[in-house]
Amino acid sequence: MNRTIMQFFEWYLPSDGGHWNFLKEHSKELSEVGINTLWLPPAYKGGGGINDTGYGVYDLYDLGEFDQKGAVRTKYGTKDQYIEAIADAHKNKIEIIADIVLNQKGGADDTQWVKVVKVAPSNRNNKISGEYDIKAWTKFNFVGRNNKYSDFKWSWEHFNGVDWDENKKESAIFEFTGLSKGWDSDVDSENGNYDYLMLTDVDVSSTVVCEELLKWGLWYTEIANLDGFRLDAVKHIDYEFFNKWINDIRKVTKKEMFTVGEYWSADLNVLKKYVEDTNHAFNIFDVPLHYNFFSSAKEKENYDLRGLMSNTLISCYPENSVTFVNNHDTQPGQSLESFVDNSFSLLAYTFILTRQEGIPCVFFGDYYGIPNNNIAPLKDHLDKLLKARKDFAYGWQHDYFDDAHLVGWTRENGLAALISNGENGGCIKMFVGEKLSGKTFVDITGNIPGEIKIAEDGNGDFTVNGNSHSVWCIV
Template sequence: MAHKHENDTMFQFFEWYTPADHQHWIRLKEQVSFLSNIGLTAIWVPPPTKGGSPRDVGYGAYDLWDMGEFNQKGGVPTKYGTKDELKEAIEECKKHGIKVYFDAVLNHKARGDETEVFKAVAVADDDRNVEIEEAHDITAYTKFTFPGRIGKYSDFQWNHTHFSGTDWDAKEKRSAVFKIEGENKGFADDVDRENGNYDYLMFCDIDYKQSEVVAETELWAMWCVNEFGIDGFRIDALKHISSGFIAHLFEYIRKESDSLNFFGVGEYWKKDVNDLEAHLENNSSIHLFDVPLHYNFARAGMEGPSFDMRTIFDGSLVQSSPHSAVTFIDNHDTQPYQALESFVDPWFKPLAAALICLRFDGYPCVFYGDFYGIEAISADKPHTAIPGRKEMFSRILLARKEFAYGDQNDYFDHPNCIGWVRHGDEHHPKGLAVVMSNSSAKCYKRMNVGKQHAGQVWVDMMGYWKSLAIVNEEGWAKFHCHSGSVSLWVEKEEGKNWTTVEEPSPEDSERHIREEDYAREHADDTSDDDEGEARKDSNNDEDPER
């Protein structure tokens, strides 16, 4: 069970191509114990609600009240399984002290049951404030009657008055962004200003200006809390939803559930941190995914040695608003062949994992696809599958669980070699030193881990760098890593040997041996060399060996 003094770490338990075999909740139940042991404290599950088909990932939301319980849209289970299996998986999470966050798709509804005729006006796709024709009657699937559920849990039925827009005129077989006309209608004002007004995204866009819609959503949210015991929501498509409504919803949940810590994180997909900061000014009740940091990682992976690692956090949310940032490397939208594809290069994944998991700020979220792997798009395209890095991520997560605590000193003083020290706290006093290189040369950092560690021998718990580091009487040591790699240095424990994560190729092994032989020969050399080492320490302590 997670200890109250441990770091919090989130795990996104799905990727876009997770098999539509209705077994995913069973997989979660089976993996909970392992995930808890390596330090995961919260699970973000995919949208558990019934989508428009048995293969729907969950973002084509049809019926929020159907979590694999009713025979609707092609079957009883969702892509991930049945309601009972979901509840069993959540109960297993609770046994291990793991919190559960539902992915809530509140922006739109898809695959309506019946058509209606009503007035609407088409707007320009690149500026939704501009009407491109006169209002006229269209025919659209905006009636949601949920015949398979027959009013269980809620007898609310949706019609066109509950939506602000739609994208398909069934009579004319015409696709456009249609703004629905009527009393108190129109797109929300408190949304992102991209395309003039980005309230409308897809399908039937939910109108939170309608009081009955707000009441229905409140009722559903509290049902999720009471029926399943969830601990938070991940809000999909946040920049397309009224910020005022989302702020109200979380205030309502926290009040009604008597849980001030009910968690919320939103997908506000903007590269500019100023856009994220502006949203937080209007809605401080929610965390945001650090999208700018993700793009920094993607750029660092592509640019290699030309990327200045001292700037890795520049323009990120974790730098400007660390208490509001959920940091991540990739997710289901950035993986290959998806709409926001910007997958971080594999060589940079270990560095990125250390940067989000082993530092003081941010709430890190690890992606299922990075950990377990990404399935092939289809059976006839096996080359699209991507293997997971379970062992590597597990080791870094274990370092977060056991060592990454307390004060932090940064050594961000070289464009290709950076490092930092975590000094531990009263519950985890051992400390941790991290050093990484994005160049084709090995690097080292002379870092101070504290006089209390004088005389200790430290080792790389990744198993990459085989030689040892000796802490001198003032607390300084020379911590190495290989080229394009990261090493995590901790005190050597008797009887504890860290196996190497992801064995290198024979060519890499030969290069590593040469690098370590050179390092041993120059272990006492305090002069700078030409292989990418840092030039000086960036904290305020003076190195007595210089």
């Protein structure tokens, strides 16, 4: 069975607490079209309460159970609704991977005086002040939870830095200096040292922090019956932390715990090094491939489709690659905006859903649409591609990347796919296997009418329209 992921959220979902119920209502039909893994958004209470998408983590143990930050529920619903939705997905043979954010915390309950130095935003190794005291929001007491599940209280010594001094009402990047603190070293080198991303930066070099995060991870896995994780912002966390953390979770639970990390970089060498440094412990999103899709959408017929796989993670470590077209960070209005619009997105989805390299991830916003961005849903089109993946995308793959504006590939289980960014489209003779000689293929997308019969030598003449995609499957 081909693993097929859906990122089951987009940034602008309404803050009405209905998302877990929406999942429960739709898991059966998602399973039927071939989605067998769902990446759910951060489920715990954020500092912004019901308007927090979950990335401004307040209390990891509050899954919508306690009256904290103005409400019991989160943006997506209550803990009971979350657990019920996961159980229903499991009944429909869908695995659940949870989005976890361990790099930062937000919405602290109180301030503390902390010794710091101010650092340059463009080079965090460059100290631009002497040591002095600031009033930092670093105290997390979780009074509403009242020690249920854990009595651990976060304090300044569990963090490396903040971006706000309550005393002077000043915004800057402040590096903590007490207890011989400093930025973690094995992180991305952007901005000199990219340990600090936002809010209150968690110190994963602290033994007590690591112990608490492992305890929480085991608790979360058990209480929600999780099947894996999506790790947020791994470039900002010492690579040894997640390498050890996920292996410890697997060892204790004796589960596979399928995991994918978000290392946002278009530099293939950086991603390769991370995969190697973490001993291939988990998968990584293929960000360079996303940018190739984005360039294709912008440049249209000026883009050479033969270069789609150039400098991508699937070109060197396909077994560690999760491929995607869009996500919540690339959609319009977000910090990493690079949205692959509908002029090319179906061609890109044809690529990731029918080829053998990588594990594809379908974006909720592409599938169901994004009303806030006036993005129309592609559900009907994507369902056809998902069916092609579920039923036919197996067996040996043969590539036909000989034309700048027309490329194709086949799978010997009865599939031939083509995409074209040229005005006229075209035809490619492609091999699907001698065992399929005499068999009939139709374009499952409906873009090309009629049938194609496979010759005795296992070849067929497959066609595609201009600026379009076609996926021919055996009848």
